[in-house]
Amino acid sequence: MSRLSVVETGRMRAAGSDLRAQVAQRIAANPPGVCAVEQQLAILQVCHAQSCGKCVPCRVGLGRLAELLEDVLDDRATMDTLALIRETAENIRVSADCAIGFEAANMVLKGLDGFEEDYLSHVQKHTCSGSFEQPIPCVTLCPAHVDVPGYIALAAAGRADDAIRLIRKDNPFPTACALICEHPCEQRCRRRMIDDAVNIRALKRYVVDHASADSVPTPPCNPSTGKKVAVVGSGPSGLTAAYFLQLMGHQCTVFEEKKQLGGMLRYGIPNYRFPRERLQQDLDAILSTGIEVKTETKIRTDEMRQLRADYDAVYVAIGAHTDKKLRLEGEDSKNVISAVEMLREIGDENYPDYTGKDIIVVGGGNVAMDCARTAVRCHAASVKVVYRRRQEDMTALAEEVESALAEGVEMVTLNAPMRIEADAEGKAAAL
Numbered sequence: 520m521s522r523l524s525v526v527e528t529g530r531m532r533a534a535g536s537d538l539r540a541q542v543a544q545r546i547a548a549n550p551p552g553v554c555a556v557e558q559q560l561a562i563l564q565v566c567h568a569q570s571c572g573k574c575v576p577c578r579v580g581l582g583r584l585a586e587l588l589e590d591v592l593d594d595r596a597t598m599d600t601l602a603l604i605r606e607t608a609e610n611i612r613v614s615a616d617c618a619i620g621f622e623a624a625n626m627v628l629k630g631l632d633g634f635e636e637d638y639l640s641h642v643q644k645h646t647c648s649g650s651f652e653q654p655i656p657c658v659t660l661c662p663a664h665v666d667v668p669g670y671i672a673l674a675a676a677g678r679a680d681d682a683i684r685l686i687r688k689d690n691p692f693p694t695a696c697a698l699i700c701e702h703p704c705e706q707r708c709r710r711r712m713i714d715d716a717v718n719i720r721a722l723k724r725y726v727v728d729h730a731s732a733d734s735v736p737t738p739p740c741n742p743s744t745g746k747k748v749a750v751v752g753s754g755p756s757g758l759t760a761a762y763f764l765q766l767m768g769h770q771c772t773v774f775e776e777k778k779q780l781g782g783m784l785r786y787g788i789p790n791y792r793f794p795r796e797r798l799q800q801d802l803d804a805i806l807s808t809g810i811e812v813k814t815e816t817k818i819r820t821d822e823m824r825q826l827r828a829d830y831d832a833v834y835v836a837i838g839a840h841t842d843k844k845l846r847l848e849g850e851d852s853k854n855v856i857s858a859v860e861m862l863r864e865i866g867d868e869n870y871p872d873y874t875g876k877d878i879i880v881v882g883g884g885n886v887a888m889d890c891a892r893t894a895v896r897c898h899a900a901s902v903k904v905v906y907r908r909r910q911e912d913m914t915a916l917a918e919e920v921e922s923a924l925a926e927g928v929e930m931v932t933l934n935a936p937m938r939i940e941a942d943a944e945g946k947a948a949a950l
Contacts, residue, residue: 529699536645542726547692547693554637556591556592556637556641556647557592557647557900559588559627559634560585564585564672566619566623567585568644569619570619571619573616574615574616574620576610576614576615576616576620577611577615577617577619577620580610580620580631581611581620581623581624583607584607584611584623587603591638591642594641594645596640596642598642604627604631607624608631609624610750611624612624612625629684631734631926636648646817649667649762657705657707657719660706660707661703663703664689665688665696666688666689667704667719669685670685670722670723670726671683671722673685673726674722674723679725679726679729680735682730683727683730683732683735684735686723686726687737687738690759691758691804691805692758692759692784693723693732693801694797694798694801695721695727695755695784695797695801697727697728698721698727698797699792699793700720701916702719702720704719705717705718707941712784712857716729727800729743731800732801732803732804733799733800733804733807737762737808738768740766740767740768740808742768743768744767746768746769746831746832747829747830747831748772748831749771749772749826749829749832750771750772750773750774750834750836750914751818751834751836751837752773752775752782752835752837752838753773753774753780753782754784754836755917756784756836757836757839758782758802758805760836761773762805762808762810762844763798764834765809765810768823769832770811771810772810772812772813772830773814774818774826775812775813775814777815778814778816778867779867780802780812780814781802783839784798785798785866786840786863787866788889789865789892790865791892822870840863841859842858842859842860843857844857844883845936847938847939848939849906849941849947850904852939852946853941853944853946853947854946854947858882858887858889862893869897869930872897873898873900874897874898875898875900876883876899877899877901877902877903878891878894878899878901878902878903879901879903879904879905880894880902880903881936882904882905883904883907883910883913883915884915885916887906888902888904888915888920888922888923890921891904891923891928892926895928901929902927903929903930903931904928904930904931905931905934905936906933906934907933909933910930910932916950
C-alpha cells in the first residue's frame with residue numbers, strides 16, 4: 520500500500536471523512552499496529568542523533584521536543600503539553616540552520632494535525648488508538664476483523680468446529696470467505712518479512728472442509744426482547760445483520776425480492792467458484808437461529824411505510840445490482856449484455872447456450888474473469904477478454920487471470936473499444 524503523507528491525511532480529516540476513512544488513512548500513513556505518535560518520536564530521535572550540534576534549535580530543541588513526545592506516550596501530558604509541542608516545533612522550524620532541524624520540526628507540526636486523533640487519545644483517554652484498533656496486521660486488513668491467528672491456531676490443533684465458532688463471532692459466512700474471499704489479510708502478513716504470506720484463505724478452506732458450517736451449531740440466542748426487525752435484502756449484509764440481531768434476542772424477518780436467498784453470493788458469483796450447496800451450508804446455519812424469511816417479496820414505497828409501522832426497526836440492504844454501461848455507440852445492440860444480467864440469470868440456474876459463438880468480455884476485473892470462464896463452460900467457440908491496459912495492470916486476482924488463460928481465454932490487452940457495430944438484424948457483429 521502506498522504511503523500517505525501527513526498533509527494528505529490532514530486534508531482527509533478536514534474534509535469530514537467518516538470513521539472508516541480515518542482508520543484507512545492511519546493504515547496508509549503508518550504500518551498497522553504502530554502508534555503514530557511513537558513513530559514520530561522514533562523519527563525525531565534519529566534526526567536528533569544526526570544533528571551536528573552547532574545550532575541550539577537542533578542540539579537542544581529537538582531533544583526537548585522528544586521529551587515532550589515521551590510525556591504524551593507515558594500519559595504525563597495535558598492539553599497544555601500539546602500546545603507546548605506545537606510552539607517548540609514552530610520555533611525550531613523557523614530558527615534551525617539546516618534541513619535536519621527544519622524538517623524534523625515540520626514533521627511534528629504536520630503530525631499534530633494529521634494524527635490529531637492519536638494525540639488526543641493519549642492525552643484525554645490515556646489509550647493508544649493506533650495499537651488498540653490495529654493490533655495485528657492481518658486482523659486489521661480483514662473487513663470483518665476476524666481473529667485470523669486464533670482460527671489458524673485452532674486449525675493447527677485439529678479443532679475445526681471451534682475454528683468455525685471463532686470465525687462466526689465476527690462473520691457468519693465462514694464457507695463463503697473460505698472459497699471466494701480476496702484475502703486482503705495476506706497482503707500484510709508478517710510472514711512476508713521472511714519469505715511469503717501464510718496461505719490464510721486455504722487454512723480457512725481446510726476448516727470448512729473438515730467441519731461444514733451447517734454441522735456446527737450456532738450460539739444460543741439471548742432471551743427475546745420483544746422487538747421485531749425487518750431486513751430488506753438477503754445478501755451478505757442483510758443476513759449478517761439479521762444473524763447478529765437474532766442472537767441479541769430481536770426477532771428478524773428477511774424480505775427478498777428474488778426466488779432464493781444469498782444476494783450477490785448467489786446472483787453475482789458463478790457456481791464453479793462457489794458451489795450452491797456450499798452457500799446453502801452458510802445459509803442453513805444462519806437461518807437456524809430462527810430468522811423468518813419471505814422470498815419473492817418486492818418492497819415498494821407503500822410496503823416500506825407498512826414495514827416501518829409494523830416493525831421496531833427496518834434494515835435496508837438491497838445491494839448494488841445495477842450494471843455499469845460502457846457509454847459506447849451501439850451498446851444497446853442485441854446480444855450485448857451486462858455481467859450483472861448474465862450472472863443474475865445463472866444464479867437461478869438459467870445458463871445461456873453459447874455453442875459455436877465468439878464471446879468478447881470488456882474489462883479486466885474479477886467479474887470479467889467470472890463471465891469469461893463461465894462462457895467457456897457454456898461451450899463458446901472462443902472467448903476474448905479486452906482490456907485497455909496491460910495484463911499485469913488488471914484488477915482481477917492474479918490466480919483468476921491465470922486460471923482463465925489455462926481454460927483457453929485469450930487476453931487482448933492495450934485495446935479499448937470505440938463502438939459496437941450491429942448487423943442488419945440489430946445484433947452485435949463487431950467491436
